[in-house]
Amino acid sequence: MSLFAIEAGLCLLVSLTGAQSSSSAYVDPSVPTGKPIPGDYTGALRPQVHYSPPKGFMNDPNGMFVDADGVYHLYYQYNPSENVAGNQHWGHATSTDLYHWENQAIAIYPAAEGEGIFSGSSVIDVNNTSGFFPNQTDGVVAIYTLNTPEEETQEIAYSSDGGYTFTKYADNPVISINSTQFRDPKVIWYAPTQQWVMVIAYAQEFVIGFYTSPNLTDWTHTSNFSRRGLLGVQYECPNLVQVPMLSNISVENPLDSSNFASTDMYVLTISINPGAPLGGSITQAFPGTFNGTHFAPVDHAARITDFGKDNYAGQFFYGIPPTSPQISIAWASNWQYAQVVPTGESENFRSVMSLPRYNVLANTTRGEYTFVSLPYDLSPLYTTTSSLTNSTSLANSSLLYDYSRTVPSGALTFNMTVTSIPSENATGTANFTFMSSVTGESIRGGFYLGGDTPFFINRGYIRGFDNPFFTDKFSITNLVGSDTRTFQLQVVIDRSIMEVFLDNGLRSATNTFFPESELDILIISSAGLSPGVQVAVDVYGLESGWTEEEGSNGTMMGNTTMSSQIVQRNKLGHIKY
Numbered sequence: 001m002s003l004f005a006i007e008a009g010l011c012l013l014v015s016l017t018g019a020q021s022s023s024s025a026y027v028d029p030s031v032p033t034g035k036p037i038p039g040d041y042t043g044a045l046r047p048q049v050h051y052s053p054p055k056g057f058m059n060d061p062n063g064m065f066v067d068a069d070g071v072y073h074l075y076y077q078y079n080p081s082e083n084v085a086g087n088q089h090w091g092h093a094t095s096t097d098l099y100h101w102e103n104q105a106i107a108i109y110p111a112a113e114g115e116g117i118f119s120g121s122s123v124i125d126v127n128n129t130s131g132f133f134p135n136q137t138d139g140v141v142a143i144y145t146l147n148t149p150e151e152e153t154q155e156i157a158y159s160s161d162g163g164y165t166f167t168k169y170a171d172n173p174v175i176s177i178n179s180t181q182f183r184d185p186k187v188i189w190y191a192p193t194q195q196w197v198m199v200i201a202y203a204q205e206f207v208i209g210f211y212t213s214p215n216l217t218d219w220t221h222t223s224n225f226s227r228r229g230l231l232g233v234q235y236e237c238p239n240l241v242q243v244p245m246l247s248n249i250s251v252e253n254p255l256d257s258s259n260f261a262s263t264d265m266y267v268l269t270i271s272i273n274p275g276a277p278l279g280g281s282i283t284q285a286f287p288g289t290f291n292g293t294h295f296a297p298v299d300h301a302a303r304i305t306d307f308g309k310d311n312y313a314g315q316f317f318y319g320i321p322p323t324s325p326q327i328s329i330a331w332a333s334n335w336q337y338a339q340v341v342p343t344g345e346s347e348n349f350r351s352v353m354s355l356p357r358y359n360v361l362a363n364t365t366r367g368e369y370t371f372v373s374l375p376y377d378l379s380p381l382y383t384t385t386s387s388l389t390n391s392t393s394l395a396n397s398s399l400l401y402d403y404s405r406t407v408p409s410g411a412l413t414f415n416m417t418v419t420s421i422p423s424e425n426a427t428g429t430a431n432f433t434f435m436s437s438v439t440g441e442s443i444r445g446g447f448y449l450g451g452d453t454p455f456f457i458n459r460g461y462i463r464g465f466d467n468p469f470f471t472d473k474f475s476i477t478n479l480v481g482s483d484t485r486t487f488q489l490q491v492v493i494d495r496s497i498m499e500v501f502l503d504n505g506l507r508s509a510t511n512t513f514f515p516e517s518e519l520d521i522l523i524i525s526s527a528g529l530s531p532g533v534q535v536a537v538d539v540y541g542l543e544s545g546w547t548e549e550e551g552s553n554g555t556m557m558g559n560t561t562m563s564s565q566i567v568q569r570n571k572l573g574h575i576k577y
Helices: 343-347
Strands: 004-007 010-013 056-066 072-079 089-095 101-103 116-124 140-147 152-159 182-190 195-202 207-213 220-226 235-246 260-272 282-290 295-297 312-316 326-331 357-364 367-375 389-391 398-402 411-419 429-435 442-448 454-461 473-477 487-494 497-502 507-512 521-527 534-542 547-550 556-562 565-569
Touching (some): 152 182, 282 367, 411 429, 411 521, 442 487, 454 507
Parallel strands (some): 182 235
Antiparallel strands (some): 207 220, 312 326, 326 357, 357 367, 411 487, 411 534, 454 473, 497 507
């Protein structure tokens, strides 16, 4: 959780001041308890396959874990009272497929005025190392930063009902170093030593501390990871996770377990804010090895996890086997403008999460230990069994598809594959445009096959939000593999957010945008291609994650949690009264 918030172009320190209360039962009277907060998910800018809060302001994902029944728990930094940061709680939502979410009651509240429940993590204490869960193997322990004007300390809370309600540990804090810049603990279980391991940020010292514990209550500092990669103004939200290493990223199904070269590599991620190359906040990854107390990176390179501007503080789900691709979700915004985007005024919420992503490591063309991000399987959301439109011969031609009537959610994905790219003197472009048929606004992207083979994104033709820090153009060099001579692109657009994945996730970008009118036309084209180059495209609509069922008359049953009732939607997603 960042202490820095950017509003109207000014860097402001979020102030969580107020009279300190001695009561541990303090609850802001404006915040409901024991039931989900109502939310309206029908707005024109409200994403349908990306998670967003029912109302108010959301930032960092927190405490993510998957339980033994396959239920994914997403907690998040949450201000339920306003559409800006402050009054921090842990919001909570659950899902069985990472796309259809159910809002739950707020999980952890501040105990006194002036406190904030800042970022942290959760674990399942299967062996009851904490002693909180006699005769239980599914007890959940949350580890978080308690922020007050005087200090940031690390506290724990435990849940005997699977992570829905929590009791704060009576002897909190479990770590205190008399610092106001000490936060965001991420805890994992390290089986070889039978110890819990914590990574935590000494934010403005540019240090990630490593701690160990046998029981989640008593912690010992073991080592530091200091001043590596991009520093920015402060380190935040570290994560440590064991990830598979791929043998070959270019195969048809790179995430198949038969393609794993090893499973003993770790990745340490560190977020920085402000100070990202494009401004504001960003996350970097360090691959390396871990022995239970010390992390050793493979090199000193800074690997940026996303070349867009709206991907920060990503966290990995606890409970994913280390022999499987890990799964992460990030906050899809940037502190330079997160508190002023127009959804606050128009739709009473601010911020969304990224798509859930598979993460592994791979060696690539001029890129050892590349951090790979691929979207979690979207196929269960496809609105049709076959593609809405496709082409296997799009070389030097174009495809236009109007999805205003065929995709009620406004969420769409397409795959493009460019093959037989010459190894020398390649020419041409392969581009896409999402456009509004009403206003002509558009968001665009594309790949140049020649030169240093750059890929670009341009959100500068969207007119619904103007801010000097809302960077509108992005690009990255995307070398064509010498063995495949192929370029692959997957794009997911969801009303006001777009994510792109290049070459099986070797590079990815997340960007929000805020049009005056819904985008409803997709144009994919290529031009000037060298002889023999082939282009193939498939386009799929995506159903809304907030739709529970569709009746024969086309109405959508949406889990909006409005007044704790399920409401009917028409084909456009609007509530029927």
